[in-house]
Amino acid sequence: MDMSYADLAATLLSAVGVIVAIFGGILAIAALWGFNQLKRDAITAAETAGSSEVREQIENGAIREYIKGEIERLTVEEVNSERMDQRIKRRVDAVTFGRPDDDRLLEDEE
Structure with a gap:
């Protein structure tokens, strides 16, 4: 090379x-x-x-x-909230007015 x-x-x-x-x-x-x-x-x-x-x-x-x-x-x-007061009122109304099927304690109606 x-x-x-x-x-x-x-x-x-x-x-x-x-x-x-x-x-x-x-x-x-x-x-x-x-x-x-x-x-x-x-x-x-x-x-x-x-x-x-x-x-x-x-x-x-x-x-x-x-x-x-x-x-x-x-x-x-x-x-102490207003929301809890409304829940309690709805539950009491449901029981008072003869709708026991609507009274489910674990459901959250909002």
């Missing part, structure tokens, strides 16, 4: 460049896959830790007292 030293060096350097580019592409794909896997693992770990902490706080901590207070407050509001 009539190839000079400069041509051979250029060809070899081009081949090395192509190999490095291919290796870099493979490395980039592996890095993206690894990042996505790491992100999924971090999300799973955070959800697990958060769930267990919230469960612990609900069972034994301050959140339990807060939830009890909110349930009590909302129950009192509902019992």
Whole structure:
């Protein structure tokens, strides 16, 4: 072959460049896959830790007292509301006027 030293060096350097580019592409794909896997693992770990902490706080901590207070407050509001008065009146009217089939305690007439 009539190839000079400069041509051979250029060809070899081009081949090395192509190999490095291919290796870099493979490395980039592996890095993206690894990042996505790491992100999924971090999300799973955070959800697990958060769930267990919230469960612990609900069972034994301050959140339990807060939830009890909110349930009590909302129950009192509902019992004292105009809507509850209307429900009671409808039930009493249904029983009083001889329509016992309409007196279903679990139905919500709105």
